[in-house]
Amino acid sequence: MTRACALRAEEVSYEVEQGRALIKEVTLQARPGETVGIVGPNGSGKTTLLRCVYGTLRPTRGRILLDGDDGAALSAKARARKVAVVPQDGGGGFGLTARQVVAMGRSPHKRFWEGDTARDAAQVAEALERAGAAPLATRPFESLSGGERQRILVARALVQDPGLLALDEPTNHLDVRYQWELLTLVRDLPATGLLALHDLNLAAYFCDRLHVLDAGRTVASGPPAEVLTEELLARVYGVRAEVRVHPRTGAPTVVYLPPDLEDVHR
Amino acid sequence: MPRTSPLRRTLVCAALTAVLLAGAVAGLALGSARIPVGEVLAALTGRSGPSPFTTIVLDVRLPRVLLAAVVGAGLALVGTVLQALVRNPVADPYLLGISSGASTGAALVVVFGIGAVSMPAGAFAGAMAALLVVYAMARRGGTMTTGRLVLAGVAVQYVLSALTSLVLVTSSEKEHLRTLLFWTLGGLGQARWDTLALPALVLLAGLVLLLALARPLDLLLAGEEGATTLGLDVGRFRAAAFVLASLVTAVLVTVSGSIGFVGLMVPHAARMVVGAAHRALLPVAALGGAAFLVLADLAARTVAAPQEIPVGVLTALTGGPFFLWLLRRSQRGEGVWA
Numbered sequence: 001m002t003r004a005c006a007l008r009a010e011e012v013s014y015e016v017e018q019g020r021a022l023i024k025e026v027t028l029q030a031r032p033g034e035t036v037g038i039v040g041p042n043g044s045g046k047t048t049l050l051r052c053v054y055g056t057l058r059p060t061r062g063r064i065l066l067d068g069d070d071g072a073a074l075s076a077k078a079r080a081r082k083v084a085v086v087p088q089d090g091g092g093g094f095g096l097t098a099r100q101v102v103a104m105g106r107s108p109h110k111r112f113w114e115g116d117t118a119r120d121a122a123q124v125a126e127a128l129e130r131a132g133a134a135p136l137a138t139r140p141f142e143s144l145s146g147g148e149r150q151r152i153l154v155a156r157a158l159v160q161d162p163g164l165l166a167l168d169e170p171t172n173h174l175d176v177r178y179q180w181e182l183l184t185l186v187r188d189l190p191a192t193g194l195l196a197l198h199d200l201n202l203a204a205y206f207c208d209r210l211h212v213l214d215a216g217r218t219v220a221s222g223p224p225a226e227v228l229t230e231e232l233l234a235r236v237y238g239v240r241a242e243v244r245v246h247p248r249t250g251a252p253t254v255v256y257l258p259p260d261l262e263d264v265h266r
Numbered sequence: 267m268p269r270t271s272p273l274r275r276t277l278v279c280a281a282l283t284a285v286l287l288a289g290a291v292a293g294l295a296l297g298s299a300r301i302p303v304g305e306v307l308a309a310l311t312g313r314s315g316p317s318p319f320t321t322i323v324l325d326v327r328l329p330r331v332l333l334a335a336v337v338g339a340g341l342a343l344v345g346t347v348l349q350a351l352v353r354n355p356v357a358d359p360y361l362l363g364i365s366s367g368a369s370t371g372a373a374l375v376v377v378f379g380i381g382a383v384s385m386p387a388g389a390f391a392g393a394m395a396a397l398l399v400v401y402a403m404a405r406r407g408g409t410m411t412t413g414r415l416v417l418a419g420v421a422v423q424y425v426l427s428a429l430t431s432l433v434l435v436t437s438s439e440k441e442h443l444r445t446l447l448f449w450t451l452g453g454l455g456q457a458r459w460d461t462l463a464l465p466a467l468v469l470l471a472g473l474v475l476l477l478a479l480a481r482p483l484d485l486l487l488a489g490e491e492g493a494t495t496l497g498l499d500v501g502r503f504r505a506a507a508f509v510l511a512s513l514v515t516a517v518l519v520t521v522s523g524s525i526g527f528v529g530l531m532v533p534h535a536a537r538m539v540v541g542a543a544h545r546a547l548l549p550v551a552a553l554g555g556a557a558f559l560v561l562a563d564l565a566a567r568t569v570a571a572p573q574e575i576p577v578g579v580l581t582a583l584t585g586g587p588f589f590l591w592l593l594r595r596s597q598r599g600e601g602v603w604a
Binding site for chain 2 (some may be wrong): 013054055056075076077079080081083084087092095096097099100101104105107108110112113114115160166
């Protein structure tokens with residue numbers, strides 16, 4: 001198993017054209033093994049930040065450090081050995097079976113002409129099992145539903161044996177049970193986890209720290225209990241909410257309120 | 267048996283080899299003069315003395331059958347690679363204008379005799395240029411749609427065909443008109459032992475290289491971003507694959523003209539039979555392409571005998587409807603990857 005990776009983003013900006021930045025001077029840190037959530041409204045730059053981290057976008061300013069090495073200086077292969085990605089939008093595997101898509105995750109550990117060994121096959125089978133996708137193995141990838149594809153892509157990331165796992169809205173297509181299974185799996189992996197999440201309650205429960213983006217800038221960063229406040233939800237999302245620490249989970253829990261609901265004393 | 271099982275792949279390869287060999291023997295026996303199969307085999311094994319049959323089999327028909335196999339296999343391989351590169355099953359060296367580019371490049375060399383540049387080198391430059399232009403046009407704005415890819419291919423094909431015609435028709439040499447017809451229609455009538463070596467060599471090298479590249483070709487199916495996060499330097503690999511596809515196409519066009527649709531139909535059929543993983547797909551596509559073109563050329567020589575039909579006409583007659591069917595499926599958003 002690869003050692004968990006230390007991630008540091010230093011004042012990272014990504015500008016699409018002169019002056020228009022999708023993210024601006026974002027600084028973020030994840031210690032080895034931590035699970036860090038990126039939250040924020042639509043268009044706040046969560047995906048852009050993730051892409052900069054996993055290297056399909058190159059920051060126009062600032063840099064990404066993976067175990068202290070500048071991410072931009074790594075080859076695609078060296079980076080893929082460190083960072084695995086579960087993309088938001090299915091990616092693809094046109095005409096391949098689910099198992100073949102998962103097996104692609106072994107690629108960064110191979111010379112390009114090498115075939116898959118029995119050990120690779122065993123790793124693929126184990127990852128399919130852990131992602132709850134074993135019965136899907138022989139199905140054509142494109143015949144799968146959104147949630148099933150998601151689980152296949154999680155299995156692909158697992159066989160990549162990464163030090164850092166980046167997931168973009170991993171719970172999007174999943175029903176409640178799989179959301180919990182997936183996030184439990186990610187949290188319990190030795191790898192560092194970096195997740196863009198929409199569901200604030202899931203983020204609060206599963207993440208060690210949250211990083212809140214709004215219009216490409218960091219507006220808060222810290223443990224969920226410090227970050228998720230009623231004031232922040234009103235300012236960033238424009239919603240009225242009540243945040244309480246749940247007596248049994250110990251995690252902050254958000255309940256959204258209709259704007260016209262009358263105030264009651266607490 | 268699951269599509270991806272190794273046993274199935276072996277059986278399919280064995281069956282295709284049998285079809286290829288049977289087609290080859292038929293190709294040697296049938297034609298303007300019918301030669302008994304016994305005589306054919308005797309000639310092949312060197313057990314017959316010098317006779318007109320031996321000459322026809324060994325010096326006329328054998329190089330032609332071999333060329334058909336080489337060209338068919340090569341076109342199917344290039345089609346397979348192009349389909350992975352553009353992630354679209356509607357790709358073929360002919361449809362994407364690469365064959366036209368090769369013809370234009372070759373025609374410029376033939377007519378103007380540019381320095382010491384050989385015809386295959388001119389064809390290669392033309393093929394590469396056409397492929398780059400089509401790719402850049404189809405990708406403008408980031409995403410590549412089937413419609414834009416096909417339009418770009420057709421547009422480039424038209425311009426280049428017109429250019430080839432212009433160059434060859436205005437040339438003072440009468441011979442160039444025949445050359446134009448040959449390149450445009452595509453045929454195997456110019457097969458000779460001494461024109462066989464280069465395409466055979468390029469095909470063999472291409473096949474070995476592509477089999478070694480099966481993994482990165484699979485990664486391309488995950489899309490540009492997916493392939494990058496799985497460790498592939500997409501830009502560099504794509505450039506290498508473009509060069510290889512252009513090279514094979516160029517060499518094939520100089521010996522057989524523009525034979526269309528083989529590179530479209532065969533990889534698609536092969537994918538239906540053994541799945542999309544390239545380690546299985548490439549050999550099946552190559553064997554299938556070889557068998558298909560050997561049989562198509564046999565038909566081209568015999569159906570209207572003694573008149574010979576250019577084999578490119580036959581492949582277009584079968585491939586055109588197939589292409590329309592594929593387009594319809596892709597527009598309905600049905601799984602076009604079989």
